[in-house]
Amino acid sequence: MVEHVLLVEVFVTLFVIMDPVGTVPIFLSLTAGRSPATARRAAWQAVAVSFLVITLFAFFGQQIFNYLHISLPALQCAGGLLLLLVALELLTGKEEEHKASGDANIALVPLGTPLLAGPGAIVATMLFVQDIDDWASGISVALGIVAVHLALWAAMRYSLPILRLIRESGVLLVTRIAGLLLSAIAVQLVADAVRAFIAGEG
Known part of the structure; x- marks a missing residue:
């Protein structure tokens, strides 16, 4: 039995x-x-890493935070700073360092985490898990998480024909746009963390 509204x-x-x-x-x-082939492998590796991180925090997130005395704002700020470093490399044309460092590197960081499995997704999952009170709600939450990761994989996997279509000049444009978007996400994460610290939530 599945709770469709919760799903x-x-x-x-x-x-x-x-x-x-x-x-x-x-x-x-x-x-x-x-x-x-390498890009397709990076897509499923990133999704697998994200799913693993989300699942880990779903089961043990609160215990991990309590044991290490880590607050949510601290996690947000760390994730934001990491994304900001990647964004600056994309904006300044130094993203080749990521390309030269191996396939698993971009799949693990920054794609798998903190871009996909970032602070927002981790906390949202932990909150949903706290509301689980029977098998039906547990299965609904699990199916929702799986469905989102399938959507993530499909978006990345089927974006590859776009890469062949836009060619090198288009890739440069996309890279700069991606750097701008990523820097905005990073700054927002840090700003949210600072606000939370000021409000006394850290």
Whole structure:
């Protein structure tokens, strides 16, 4: 038995936070110059890493935070600073360092985490897990998380034909746009963290 309202709520919430469509230009810029097979592998690796991180925090997130004395604003700020470093490399044309550092590197960081499995997605998942009170609600939350990750994989996997179409000049444009978007996300994460610290939530 599945609680359809909860399933839709989980899917829509995580879809908006993790933003499969907004991930596409960043994915294209980070995989530019790689073979299609390598880019496809990076897509499923990033989704697998994100799913693993989200699942880990769903089960053990509160215990991890309590044990390490980590607050949510601290996690947000760390994620924002990491994304800002990647965004600056994309904006200044130094993203080749990511391309030269191996396939798994971009799939793990920054794609898998903190871009996909970022502070927002982690906290939203932890809140949904706290509301689980029976098998039906548990299955609904699990299916919602799986569905979002399938959407993420599909968005990245089927964005590859775009990369072949826009060619090198288009890739450069997409890279700069991705850097701008990523820097905005990063600054917003840091700003939210600072506001939370000031409000005494840290």
